[in-house]
Structures are given as structure tokens and as C-alpha cells.
Amino acid sequence: MLKLLNAEQTKLADQYTIENEPIPSLELMERASYTFVKTFSERFLDKKKTITIFCGKRNNGGDGLAIARLLHQDRYEFVDVVIVDFSDKSTPEFDANLIALQQTDVSIFYLKNPEELEGKQTDVIIDAIFGIGLSRELDQSYQQLIEKLNLLSGKKISVDIPSGMPSEGRLYGNVIFKADWVITFQRPKLNFLLPLSAPYIKEWKVVNIGLNEHFIENTASPYYWIWKKDISDHIKVRKSFDHKGTYGHNLIIAGDIDTMGAALLTAESSMKSGSGLTTACIPQSGITALNARLPEVMYLSRENLDNTDLDKYSSICIGPGLGKTEEAKAIIIHLISTYKKPIVFDADALNILAEDENLLSQIPLHSILTPHIKEFDRLFGEHHNCWDRIETAFRQAQKLQSYIVLKNRYTMIFTPTGLCYFNSSGSPAMAIGGMGDVLTGMISSFIAQDYPIENAIIIAVFLHGYIGEQLGQKMYVVPPTKLIKQIPYVIKDLKS
Ligand SMILES: NC(=O)C1=CN([C@@H]2O[C@H](COP(=O)(O)OP(=O)(O)OC[C@H]3O[C@@H](n4cnc5c(N)ncnc54)[C@H](OP(=O)(O)O)[C@@H]3O)[C@@H](O)[C@H]2O)[C@@H](O)CC1
Ligand SMILES: [K+]
Known part of the structure; x- marks a missing residue:
């Protein structure tokens, strides 16, 4: 039986792994992103498809930047990044991954306004705008962006969780990224297991990013996963x-x-x-x-x-x-x-x-x-x-x-x-x-x-x-x- 965690407990598991493995936070992000890319590349074999990664400025966005760099390294030829620049705040892991990405020739576009997305076309959309840190309803500009993304025709893949969906608990609203596939870290998120996620997730897959299992199994959660x-x-x-x-x-x-x-x-x-x-x-x-x-x-x-x-x-x-x-x-x-x-x-x-x-x-x-x-x-x-x-x-x-x-x-x-x-x-x-x-x-x-x-x-x-x-x-x-x-x-x- 596997323990299932809420967002707060997942963050504690991240933190425990960082302190006790020990592994720097940035490297844990690298490991998560590498695992994402490995899983992604098993399904998306054609390296000539255009891939656009939408990145928020926190750690889910940090994953997105690392994923862009790793896909590029893996010879995906047409990778570009859109940084969703609606807020000034960013995390140190995001900043470090931005510097690393700037050393490559992946193009980076700063989106200040959802209107600037007009006319965008791409074969694959990777959503790394918000992860499990989402804590309130999306404000207007994020909502407009996600509504526009949902109308695009490419294959849609979310990093960890569709942006706008909380890991557990009621949805804040109905504007949520509609993912064809979610590659999620370590455990399925509780909301994936409930019918409320049906309009937003077609399929999900859990990948192991090496969080400390001993810590997870000792976490006081009432939720278990039968396998x-x-x-x-x-x-x-x-x-x-x-x-x-x-x-x-x-x-x-x-x-x-x-x-x-x-x-x-x-x-x-x-x-x-x-x-x-x-x-x-x-x-x-x-x-x-x-x-x-x-x-x-x-x-x-x-x-x-x-x-x-x-x-x-x-x-x-x-x-x-x-x-x-x-x-x-x-x-x-x-x-x-x-x-x-x-x-x-x-x-x-x-x-x-x-x-x-x-x-x-x-x-x-x-x-x-x-x-x-x-x-x-x-x-x-x-x-x-x-x-x-x-x-x-x-x-x-x-x-x-x-x-x-x-x-x-x-x-x-x-x-x-x-x-x-x-x-x-x-x-x-x-x-x-x-x-x-x-x-x-x-x-x-x-x-x-x-x-x-x-x-x-x-x-x-x-x-x-x-x-x-x-x-x-x-x-x-x-x-x-x-x-x-x-x-x-x-x-x-x-x-x-
Ligand atoms: N080393 C690690 O930790 C690893 C992390 N990993 C990755 O990190 C992801 C979690 O990252 P995260 O905690 O930085 O949160 P994320 O979801 O990117 O952003 C949320 C932040 O945005 C804000 N905010 C919240 N709601 C909002 C709203 N409605 N509208 C606007 N802003 C809003 C709020 O900040 P506030 O504005 O309150 O300061 C909140 O903190 C996780 O899913 C996984 O992908 C993996 O790489 C494994 C290693
Ligand atoms: K996401």
C-alpha cells in the first residue's frame, strides 16, 4: 500500500529529501525534469515537432526551463519557451535554470499579456505554469492565458499537475489547463483520483523522482493507494x-x-x-x-x-x-x-x-x-x-x-x-x-x-x-x- 500525500506533505517530502539524501534543491529539480523528459521522449519520438513550454516563475516553471534545456540537449530541434511574466516574484531554482537556459540557443519569449499569444501554433504544449503550490483562484490574466491555451490544437502535457488545479480539495474555479497527459512526480495527486478532474485530465502517469520513501510512508496521511x-x-x-x-x-x-x-x-x-x-x-x-x-x-x-x-x-x-x-x-x-x-x-x-x-x-x-x-x-x-x-x-x-x-x-x-x-x-x-x-x-x-x-x-x-x-x-x-x-x-x- 502506498501513502498518498497532500501538497503540504509533498513539499515536506521534497524538503526532507533535500536535507537528508542530501541533494541540493536545484539538483532535485534537475532529477525531476530529467525523469519527465525521459518519459516524454518514450512517447514523443519525432524530434522535428515544435514544442512550446509555458513556464511560470516558481518551481513548476523552474522544471519547465530545465525540461526545455534537456529536450534541446536530447536533440529535439524546435523547442521554445514562453515565460509567463505576470508577476515579479521568482524562485532561486527558476533563476538558476533561466541562466542555464540562456546559455543555449532555445528561444525565450517573455509574455506580459495573454493577448500576445494570438496566432501561436505549436505541435506540443508543455504546461509548467503552476504546480502543487497553487493556493488560490487564478487571477484574471492567468485565467485568460489558460483559456487561450486550451483552445490551441497541439498535444497538451502538464508538468506535475495541470495549472490551475489544486493537488487536493475543491477546485477554485473552472479555468484549468486541459491536459492530454500529465507526468506527475512520485505519487498521483489526490484530485486526479476524483471525478472532478475528468474534464481536465485525459491520462496521467507517475514517475519516481527519488523522494525519500521512508519519510513518505511515515507521514500521517489517511490516504492510501492500493496496487x-x-x-x-x-x-x-x-x-x-x-x-x-x-x-x-x-x-x-x-x-x-x-x-x-x-x-x-x-x-x-x-x-x-x-x-x-x-x-x-x-x-x-x-x-x-x-x-x-x-x-x-x-x-x-x-x-x-x-x-x-x-x-x-x-x-x-x-x-x-x-x-x-x-x-x-x-x-x-x-x-x-x-x-x-x-x-x-x-x-x-x-x-x-x-x-x-x-x-x-x-x-x-x-x-x-x-x-x-x-x-x-x-x-x-x-x-x-x-x-x-x-x-x-x-x-x-x-x-x-x-x-x-x-x-x-x-x-x-x-x-x-x-x-x-x-x-x-x-x-x-x-x-x-x-x-x-x-x-x-x-x-x-x-x-x-x-x-x-x-x-x-x-x-x-x-x-x-x-x-x-x-x-x-x-x-x-x-x-x-x-x-x-x-x-x-x-x-x-x-x-x-
Ligand atoms: N525542489 C523542489 O521544491 C522541487 C519542486 N518541484 C516542482 O515544484 C512545484 C511546486 O513549486 P512551488 O511550490 O514553487 O509552486 P508553483 O506551483 O510553481 O507556484 C505556486 C506559487 O505561485 C503563487 N501562487 C499560488 N496560487 C496562485 C495564483 N492563483 N495566482 C498567482 N500566483 C499564485 C504562490 O506564491 P505567492 O504568490 O503566494 O508568493 C505559490 O507559491 C511542483 O509542482 C514541482 O513541479 C519539483 O521540481 C521537485 C523538486
Ligand atoms: K503544471
């Missing part, structure tokens, strides 16, 4: 003499007459994720479909649920396709009053909880709520931006002593102890009905297999996104049934 290695480390090896009882019994309470598919998806994904036994508690009308499609899955009738000893199930999930009927609500009330282990609540179960605050407050300790954004707002009230929603999620996960899995491109997992894990895997090809049902089946399956709850959620969320991402490279859209088929293969693959 592949975390998962392979956590997946259990199946041992000789293990039997179906070793891997738990998962009960799926899902489906209604016309939404049986959701129940089948959840049950199949539970079974394929490895729970020893899976039972589907579905309406009687679904038995034929269940038997025909999933012979491995057992059936429990809705009528018999009340008389069943729920403690024999090592995990229970409820919600996909359940419907918002009185019967469904009665089942939830019964579960909450009799089953004391964590329950995974999804879809209609969340909508039922959203309408009864009292019921919501009684869910078993360490339960899991898996809302998408709309379901989240139904549960906890309307939110108008991602950061307000994040604040609520932290608060509610602690108040309910439960996990909140807020599903999105980078799904967030909020824990009862006040942490937030961002999932790195996923693909827009996964935006299709039924995907959430698969995730619910996976989470509860790993819980049934006796993984610690937090690990079960992290593994399920990552794997779900990872398989979707792999299939998404070959498929325009990933049908949930295709994803489910891959689960056992990919788990095996990750472990070996």
Missing part, C-alpha cells in the same frame, strides 16, 4: 487437506421475480472467488434459472430464511436486485436483529437503509456498505462536490463503525478507523449494469473465506478492477459474466 503487489501478498495459498469447510459459507440474499440476473451474478462471483459454499436466498421463481446456470450454488427459500440459523453462514450479503418491497425491508430487519457478524449491504438494501436512519444505525459492527455516488447521497444526503462527500464518508464510516466502499473509477474504501484506500485498478469499459453485483459477491466471498474484513474488501475491489482493466484492453465493454469467468484464473495467476 497489485498488495493483493498478491495477501491472497492465501490453498493447502493440502483443505476442504470446502475451510473456505466458508456465503449467503446471498438477492433477486426478485424480474431481477433474478443480479442474484445469479452475485452468487456466481461468490462461488468463483473461492467461498467453499455459496447459498442463494432468492424467490422461488428463480430456482430453475439457478439450477440450470449455477449447479454449484445451493438454494434457500425466502420463506425459510426466518427459521434458518444464520450463524452457520460465515458471511452474508444482501441487496442486488432485491427490490424495495416491505418483504425486503423485513428481511433486513430480521438480519440486523439476529446476525451479529458483518453484513455486506448493496443496491436496494442500501436504498432501504437510506429511508430508515434508525435501521442504518443498527447495522452490525464492521459491516460493509457499497454505494455508488447516487446511493451514497441517498444514504447520507445530497452532496455537491467530491470533497464534501469524502468528508461525510470519513465521518459516517467512523460513526457507524463500518466500511464504506464508494464505487467510482478509483473506488474509495473508508474504514472505521479513519483511513481511505483508493483503488488503482479499473476501466471505463466496466461501466455497465451488473458490475456492482459482481463486486458484492466477491467481497462477501472473501469475508466468508475468513480474510480480515479490510483485506477482503481491498482484495475484492482491486481484483474486480484489475480483471475489468485487462478485459477492457480487448473489449469495448466488459460484460460482468465475462469478468466473473476470469476470477479464479486471475487469483491463481497473481499468487504464482
Whole structure:
């Protein structure tokens, strides 16, 4: 798991690296710029393209000047620099890099006024106007400049972060450089992981500039980044003499007459994720479909649920396709009053909880709520931006002593102890009905297999996104049934 930092913490990591590696600030900038150029040149192979670098006068601009010099050294033939000269203040690193650039024949233009940009044409625009130091709304002249840059036709690449976007927290306004690609230093910035960045970033890539990892990992940040290695480390090896009882019994309470598919998806994904036994508690009308499609899955009738000893199930999930009927609500009330282990609540179960605050407050300790954004707002009230929603999620996960899995491109997992894990895997090809049902089946399956709850959620969320991402490279859209088929293969693959 990697720690994610806010802008202030990133600056402290820069500072710590400078003092303790030790490395002069200017050299750290050189290293960052060199890494940028290396990554850039792997994609932009044609050295005859015109490249214009727009530089502010602080350290992001300092990077821009060093990048210009290094591209020129690397035989990019048509590099020029525009210094955005709207303020007198500059940093020593900017000044030193300006002197170094002046020794080359890269042309440097001082832009005093956005109007002077009229008629500019270039194949590639590199944006080094503002970095993570942005602390307030852009003033008028910067806004005009960025609006003009956004209208230019060249490929747009930002250094560290699109100018005008803060590293975290609400946007100051909607005038932000629109980057085709952001090459960012050391860690993704928190705002890249939220839908608010979608209009401004098509793609981003993290490059390692050698900041002190020990310092970063010891920084008190609640935000973590889940990646592949975390998962392979956590997946259990199946041992000789293990039997179906070793891997738990998962009960799926899902489906209604016309939404049986959701129940089948959840049950199949539970079974394929490895729970020893899976039972589907579905309406009687679904038995034929269940038997025909999933012979491995057992059936429990809705009528018999009340008389069943729920403690024999090592995990229970409820919600996909359940419907918002009185019967469904009665089942939830019964579960909450009799089953004391964590329950995974999804879809209609969340909508039922959203309408009864009292019921919501009684869910078993360490339960899991898996809302998408709309379901989240139904549960906890309307939110108008991602950061307000994040604040609520932290608060509610602690108040309910439960996990909140807020599903999105980078799904967030909020824990009862006040942490937030961002999932790195996923693909827009996964935006299709039924995907959430698969995730619910996976989470509860790993819980049934006796993984610690937090690990079960992290593994399920990552794997779900990872398989979707792999299939998404070959498929325009990933049908949930295709994803489910891959689960056992990919788990095996990750472990070996
Ligand atoms: N050795 C290092 O440190 C390394 C740094 N690195 C690079 O440095 C970048 C961070 O640089 P930075 O801190 O100098 O900030 P940057 O974003 O260039 O400018 C922000 C400054 O502008 C101002 N300002 C803020 N908002 C404003 C506004 N709306 N409108 C107008 N002005 C505004 C404000 O100053 P103020 O006006 O408040 O004095 C603020 O300080 C980082 O992203 C990375 O690219 C890497 O090379 C690694 C090594
Ligand atoms: K930038």
C-alpha cells in the first residue's frame, strides 16, 4: 500500500529529501525534469515537432526551463519557451535554470499579456505554469492565458499537475489547463483520483523522482493507494487437506421475480472467488434459472430464511436486485436483529437503509456498505462536490463503525478507523449494469473465506478492477459474466 500525500506533505517530502539524501534543491529539480523528459521522449519520438513550454516563475516553471534545456540537449530541434511574466516574484531554482537556459540557443519569449499569444501554433504544449503550490483562484490574466491555451490544437502535457488545479480539495474555479497527459512526480495527486478532474485530465502517469520513501510512508496521511503487489501478498495459498469447510459459507440474499440476473451474478462471483459454499436466498421463481446456470450454488427459500440459523453462514450479503418491497425491508430487519457478524449491504438494501436512519444505525459492527455516488447521497444526503462527500464518508464510516466502499473509477474504501484506500485498478469499459453485483459477491466471498474484513474488501475491489482493466484492453465493454469467468484464473495467476 502506498501513502498518498497532500501538497503540504509533498513539499515536506521534497524538503526532507533535500536535507537528508542530501541533494541540493536545484539538483532535485534537475532529477525531476530529467525523469519527465525521459518519459516524454518514450512517447514523443519525432524530434522535428515544435514544442512550446509555458513556464511560470516558481518551481513548476523552474522544471519547465530545465525540461526545455534537456529536450534541446536530447536533440529535439524546435523547442521554445514562453515565460509567463505576470508577476515579479521568482524562485532561486527558476533563476538558476533561466541562466542555464540562456546559455543555449532555445528561444525565450517573455509574455506580459495573454493577448500576445494570438496566432501561436505549436505541435506540443508543455504546461509548467503552476504546480502543487497553487493556493488560490487564478487571477484574471492567468485565467485568460489558460483559456487561450486550451483552445490551441497541439498535444497538451502538464508538468506535475495541470495549472490551475489544486493537488487536493475543491477546485477554485473552472479555468484549468486541459491536459492530454500529465507526468506527475512520485505519487498521483489526490484530485486526479476524483471525478472532478475528468474534464481536465485525459491520462496521467507517475514517475519516481527519488523522494525519500521512508519519510513518505511515515507521514500521517489517511490516504492510501492500493496496487497489485498488495493483493498478491495477501491472497492465501490453498493447502493440502483443505476442504470446502475451510473456505466458508456465503449467503446471498438477492433477486426478485424480474431481477433474478443480479442474484445469479452475485452468487456466481461468490462461488468463483473461492467461498467453499455459496447459498442463494432468492424467490422461488428463480430456482430453475439457478439450477440450470449455477449447479454449484445451493438454494434457500425466502420463506425459510426466518427459521434458518444464520450463524452457520460465515458471511452474508444482501441487496442486488432485491427490490424495495416491505418483504425486503423485513428481511433486513430480521438480519440486523439476529446476525451479529458483518453484513455486506448493496443496491436496494442500501436504498432501504437510506429511508430508515434508525435501521442504518443498527447495522452490525464492521459491516460493509457499497454505494455508488447516487446511493451514497441517498444514504447520507445530497452532496455537491467530491470533497464534501469524502468528508461525510470519513465521518459516517467512523460513526457507524463500518466500511464504506464508494464505487467510482478509483473506488474509495473508508474504514472505521479513519483511513481511505483508493483503488488503482479499473476501466471505463466496466461501466455497465451488473458490475456492482459482481463486486458484492466477491467481497462477501472473501469475508466468508475468513480474510480480515479490510483485506477482503481491498482484495475484492482491486481484483474486480484489475480483471475489468485487462478485459477492457480487448473489449469495448466488459460484460460482468465475462469478468466473473476470469476470477479464479486471475487469483491463481497473481499468487504464482
Ligand atoms: N525542489 C523542489 O521544491 C522541487 C519542486 N518541484 C516542482 O515544484 C512545484 C511546486 O513549486 P512551488 O511550490 O514553487 O509552486 P508553483 O506551483 O510553481 O507556484 C505556486 C506559487 O505561485 C503563487 N501562487 C499560488 N496560487 C496562485 C495564483 N492563483 N495566482 C498567482 N500566483 C499564485 C504562490 O506564491 P505567492 O504568490 O503566494 O508568493 C505559490 O507559491 C511542483 O509542482 C514541482 O513541479 C519539483 O521540481 C521537485 C523538486
Ligand atoms: K503544471
